[in-house]
């Protein structure tokens with residue numbers, strides 16, 4: 001039987017970020033994933049992309065992860081444009097508003113996962129194990145993980161970074177609050193007839209937002225089109241020509257004629273929030289602890305913040321010779337991260353509700369809100385700084 005200090009369940013962006021951030025902790029780490037850690041990438045962009053904010057970009061660069069991504073496939077955006085469909089409400093952000101070198105980057109999730117896996121594979125403190133955790137047995141001093149490959153791994157602390165349907169969260173019996181957003185997100189890669197000029201755009205329609213995220217080719221964007229389940233299901237049923245037509249019309253023609261170049265995938269959207277994140281020997285982070293609406297591109301960013309904050313907590317425990325697996329020493333981490341996650345969950349709910357529907361008064365309020373925010377530099381800077389994770 002193998003023994004490590006920290007076992008991380010889940011080799012997604014969040015679990016691997018934690019492993020990378022523990023490089024100087026003196027702790028031995030195993031990451032267990034039921035998916036391959038690294039995947040060969042086809043030449044065309046993958047469907048799942050994320051907007052990574054400035055704070056996480058800096059940390060990933062400091063860890064030497066960012067540099068391992070093929071830079072020709074990473075797309076920095078310098079401006080952001082958000083508007084309310086069929087209303088006067090709009091707001092435009094620019095890197096000069098802060099100022100900052102860029103407002104964020106659009107990356108393919110798998111490319112970042114590959115770069116994280118490459119980074120930790122070089123580090124002697126980490127073992128990467130491709131198998132599924134099937135059973136968890138908690139003891140006084142250790143937790144045993146029974147794996148699908150018939151091996152048993154013992155650890156002092158089990159970290160659940162195993163996604164929205166977290167097995168670890170269920171084993172720990174952490175209570176969960178959840179709500180069906182009633183929205184489905186359609187994602188696809190789309191060719192534009194007008195260049196995107198490194199601008200991330202989002203239009204709010206009464207049935208939900210459409211994001212047009214600039215990829216590294218000047219006329220290619222990734223769309224995240226979140227609509228009520230009924231509208232999304234009728235959009236999914238359209239042939240490519242009719243879908244392209246609906247897409248171009250919804251985007252108000254800002255990028256000209258839009259043509260889908262990939263398959264379309266749909267994701268039902270659910271808010272989840274674990275009311276407990278830690279107990280003796282176990283803690284959860286990332287989508288295992290919270291899932292939110294993608295309208296502000298904050299889910300993975302929030303999860304990475306959990307990972308980097310947990311790494312700091314564990315390192316301090318090691319330095320101070322404290323038990324890093326005890327609830328007593330994980331409590332401050334849990335409290336701080338729950339508060340951050342709760343604030344983001346509430347903000348996403350607020351945005352979704354405010355921008356839903358066509359009531360003239362509501363349209364006036366959101367139009368006035370956007371225009372006023374656009375006109376007041378101090379408020380605009382504060383919004384931007386928050387979106388960038390500063």
Ligand SMILES: Cc1cc2nc3c(=O)[nH]c(=O)nc-3n(C[C@H](O)[C@H](O)[C@H](O)COP(=O)(O)OP(=O)(O)OC[C@H]3O[C@@H](n4cnc5c(N)ncnc54)[C@H](O)[C@@H]3O)c2cc1C
Pocket residue numbers: 009010011012013014015032033034035049050051052131132133134161162163164166167185187224267285286287288294296297298299300301302303
């Ligand atoms: C349409 C859409 C658009 C989004 N856009 C953005 C964006 O622009 N910016 C942003 O910040 N976020 C975005 N998000 C959110 C983001 O994708 C997620 O928050 C993020 O991927 C979560 O990462 P994770 O590592 O916590 O979980 P996951 O990526 O789900 O990884 C968990 C891993 O654990 C593995 N696993 C599960 N159970 C076990 C087990 N028992 N044993 C071993 N392994 C196991 C899984 O196979 C998986 O590989 C978006 C989400 C959606 C749906």
